[in-house]
Amino acid sequence: MDITMIEAAAARLAGHARRTPLLSSPFLDAVAGRRVLVKPECLQHTGSFKFRGAWSALTALPAGTRGVIAFSSGNHAQGVAHAARRLGLAAVIVMPSDAPALKIDNTRAFGAEVVLYDRVEESREEIGARIAAERGLVLVKPYDEPQVIAGQGTIGLEIAEDCARLGIAAADVLVPCGGGGMTAGIALALQARAPGLRVRPCEPEGFDDAARSLVAGRRVANAQAAGSICDAIVTAMPGELTFPVMARLCGPGIAVSDDEALAAMRAAALRLKILAEPGGAVALAAALSHPVAFEPDRPVIAVVSGGNADPAMIARALAG
Amino acid sequence: MDITMIEAAAARLAGHARRTPLLSSPFLDAVAGRRVLVKPECLQHTGSFKFRGAWSALTALPAGTRGVIAFSSGNHAQGVAHAARRLGLAAVIVMPSDAPALKIDNTRAFGAEVVLYDRVEESREEIGARIAAERGLVLVKPYDEPQVIAGQGTIGLEIAEDCARLGIAAADVLVPCGGGGMTAGIALALQARAPGLRVRPCEPEGFDDAARSLVAGRRVANAQAAGSICDAIVTAMPGELTFPVMARLCGPGIAVSDDEALAAMRAAALRLKILAEPGGAVALAAALSHPVAFEPDRPVIAVVSGGNADPAMIARALAG
Structure with a gap:
């Protein structure tokens, strides 16, 4: 960097x-x-x-990328969802089921598919890895x-x-x-x-x-x-x-x-x-x-x- | 125009x-x-x-202008006060005594002298004309x-x-x-x-x-x-x-x-x-x-x- x-x-x-x-x-x-x-x-x-980092990351993906996946209950979710829609990429956001309803609604309204998980019973990493593998999606980390x-x-x-x-x-x-x-x-x-x-x-x-x-x-x-x-x-x-x-x-x-x-x-x-x-x-x-x-x-x-x-x-x- | x-x-x-x-x-x-x-x-x-119009008007005044006067209980008052201070001009704002305290405070904080008048008993035009004449101030109208x-x-x-x-x-x-x-x-x-x-x-x-x-x-x-x-x-x-x-x-x-x-x-x-x-x-x-x-x-x-x-x-x- x-x-x-x-x-x-x-x-x-x-x-x-x-x-x-x-x-x-x-x-x-x-x-x-x-x-x-x-x-x-x-x-x-x-x-x-968060929209800046999301746009930067998504526009740096290799040609032919089908879509992206991210974990977030908040701003990274919305940034990735909005950037993906504008770039014509599929986006799946894995969000905890107890996230604020407004943030879940906004992320969906920005065009992402929201997958909810139970913070206590389930691992978001496992869910994300499975969906990414099944659908050929690229993980977009929030900061690292x-x-x-x-x-x-x-x-x-x-x-x-x-x-x-x-x-x-x-x-x-x-x-x-x-x-x-x-x-x-x-x-x-x-x-x-x-x-x-x-x-x-x-x-x-x-x-x-x-x-x-x-x-x-x-x-x-x-x-x-x-x-x-x-x-x-x-x-x-x-x-x-x-x-x-x-x-x-x-x-x-x-x-x-x-x-x-x-x-x-x-x-x-x-x-x-x-x-x-x-x-x-x-x-x-x-x-x-x-x-x-x-x-x-x-x-x-x-x-x-x-x-x-x-x-x-x-x-x-x-x-x- | x-x-x-x-x-x-x-x-x-x-x-x-x-x-x-x-x-x-x-x-x-x-x-x-x-x-x-x-x-x-x-x-x-x-x-x-309102700051735009105030700045435009005050920067078009003839050289040697001492200061300005305006009638306003709100946004024009603050625009004129702030523009006048930044230009080093005196500003008197004639405000009704029942204007919101916050707006009076803000206008003073922007550096203007606030003259309060009683809406029922007094004429702001007479007060303004007297002060303008006494001090050689130019009236800045809000829109006309x-x-x-x-x-x-x-x-x-x-x-x-x-x-x-x-x-x-x-x-x-x-x-x-x-x-x-x-x-x-x-x-x-x-x-x-x-x-x-x-x-x-x-x-x-x-x-x-x-x-x-x-x-x-x-x-x-x-x-x-x-x-x-x-x-x-x-x-x-x-x-x-x-x-x-x-x-x-x-x-x-x-x-x-x-x-x-x-x-x-x-x-x-x-x-x-x-x-x-x-x-x-x-x-x-x-x-x-x-x-x-x-x-x-x-x-x-x-x-x-x-x-x-x-x-x-x-x-x-x-x-x-």
Whole structure:
């Protein structure tokens, strides 16, 4: 994985993924005590950055590929489903039967065949391997896949380009971090195109495996597997491919509380007029609630990675 | 007012106003029964398109201008205040003392001096004229002002450019219409740059002065002055400058109910991840709820003109 792969992914995404802007508000700057720029990937197709990696991966498949299969209960599912439909590929998404009905419905509406499994009784890997073999489908992993990392890295190319235009040569780039595909991709892009910009992974408290892995110098897992409202970015540990990139290029991680994520969702809604989901808001939460994590007067760019929250969660955030 | 003025305004706005994208969702297309593209001016600085007209007007003032004054309880206030601060001009905004506290606070936070008046006991025109004379300030009208219309017209230039790229040569462009500054500006821009695109003004039921004026061939007023949740676009009648442009260039108006506006706010939030205010959502409401108003299979471009709704109104829309 290098800048050449990311540039190639950007060429394949051109005219298909949305080129998101950088948003700002003097109100957010005042709260953070520094300049805050927001990269709203919630405005991306399917409501999250995952469409970039899915499109990148699917357009890099060998000619003659029949279709793809993915495991996901959320944003990766929708990204793969939408990209597959637009490319005329079959898509099977293996989802837990207790996934939110809305996410199952959306994935079907994007044209995918959804196969439900019982989290307790069944293995999604076995189900997926069987279907893939029967139908000749290719597995698209959510983050530990070079072409997915390259696709997410196109966010970094856009940040580098916009910061050059704005005259920003040094800043922290705050990235919501699950398995680390977006974190690693952006870090690789910035290393090549804006080396004064440093990526900082942001996670929920109690699920800060990336931050602790960076401190430990090796991949360490979370003690718990569930229990955060930031479901979109809860993973067991950083990826095998993503962690070495993060260890080489990223600054210290930052962990935020659920209440800080909700406050960031509210600020994004009222000040920027964008909807974030809790996991998508953790980087903005770090910018607004953890000022001591940053050097004085250094601007921050916060990626809002997704907006697929249900109405009840949005209402909870707005209630403040 | 002509395309030359709009192009000149676009040159002055370049690098200062946000270049908003066109958003879409297969879910909205399915509801509307046609292709729907959304121009999210809620993402503009200060949360509404009004910043464009304000910046255009303030950058066209003669050298040596001390400052500006405006009457507004809402989006024009914030647009003028923010543009004035960034240009180093003094700004006085005359606001009713019963305006929402949030809007008064925001206008002050954008750096303007707010002068409150009593709607019942005092005349805002007299107060404004006195302050303007005492301090040498220039009045910036909200819509019946050529440079404001030219600034709003830059939205039309962007729509024309994006539709050319997408291969859309014929479509209806749905515009939330108050006094008609944005409606007239976009219509002038499209006449010159995309003549197959036709503007349709959209208004709340009971406040459809533009639609009825277009039918009557002369400016007619609304029977009532208040009572819609779409406060941002409730005006007594179309402007003196804006109506002749609308009469010459725009197709029939469309009126939507409050419930339709709320449903469009919900759809914008859940499907596009953007926040609209009720008045800002009337064009999207027309697209989603009034299919018979349009020719079959003809795409529509709906401008979401602003997103400055308070949390209670957003919660009401999300509750569905």
